Amino acid sequence: MAIAFKQETFRDDFSYRNSPENIRRFPFPFDRDEYMYSVNMEPHVKGQKGTVFESLIDVDEHYIAEMHDRALVLRDDPLRYQALPHMMTAQWDTLELLMEEQAAGYPEHFTLIRNGDRWRWINRPLGIDDTFTFGDTATLPYEPLEYITRQAQGDFCIVDQRDGNLWMDAGMVTTQADWSLDFDIGMNFMEWHGPVPLAHQAGVFDRALKFLLNLQQGKPTRRFNWTMTINPRLDTSPENYPKWGPDRATVTPENVGEKVHLRVELQSLWRLPRSNAILFVIRCYLMNMNELVTVPKWARRFPRVLRTLPPELIDYKGLTRYRQTTIDWLSKYDDGAPTSPGT
Ligand code: HEM
Structure with missing residues (x-):
């Protein structure tokens, strides 16, 4: 069925909202009343x-607005897209993967026609019809990775595998939660995860790296992260911190419902066929507290998760200024009933 794409903004007047149907497919990431890092x-x-797993590359009602927002970010700061010279094969691998998955999942919106090396790509929501070799x-018109990720929701990293590392x-x-590609480019798995608290000591990154080094083509894997x-x-982004950092001091009991958002990242990892690199997709979903409390079990569980979060995570995720105000606001929806495991 054709998606009804919304016209909305992620800046200035912040008109972004989820339709009731989109709230129902929101990937609420908590399967219990507390949270800690793990190799999930x-x-x-x-x-x-009717879930975000309907297609392996998810497209939803926010597609056009998100692609417009990406174009604005790139206009102001072209370094949000970067690729080192040895990554060209991996760029083409990624273009192929995203075109194939979007065309397979949403044939009414995307079509890929291959004739040997001559490919025609039709993207109806964005009004694109290009033929290329x-x-x-x-x-x-752009490098392959930039071309296709201007047409795909989420952030994208391609990691090269060599010397037993990524x-x-x-x-x-x-669309990142406070980290910078320009800062991390060329770093390895342990280096770019350097700032994350508690997880290194718990062996999470050692195990995750080992797992990823053995990732097989055709068997993508996924995990959730949230903030x-x-x-x-x-x-x-850190580059724009002066624009959004001060927002964290503006939360009051009156505006929690509208202002405070749960931000969920559905991260998928794909071994690429020609380059042997790994594509890391970070698909971001936003939902404000008014929307979240329309689902009673989420309204019950989320304040419990926030209440029991380790202090190191509260600090790292930047929740310190408004966590308690949010818990207080949400607590009226928590009747104390036990929640069953699972989302
Ligand atoms: C955070 C990238 C795979 C667990 C991060 C950050 C980046 C990143 C850039 C932000 C670090 C900062 O504060 O500057 C990647 C890439 C991956 C990958 C490119 C794949 C190649 C994984 C895997 C795990 C993982 C497989 C599984 C355990 C985490 C955790 C955080 C994190 C727990 C902290 C997130 C938070 O609390 O918000 N990752 N990551 N990452 N990553 Fe990864």
């Missing part, structure tokens, strides 16, 4: 209709 990985396989960058050697990162954001702002 599972096969990235298709799920039921696969492998020949001169036939596209290296962040290419990416399109415009919170004030206002529905996609671009919470």
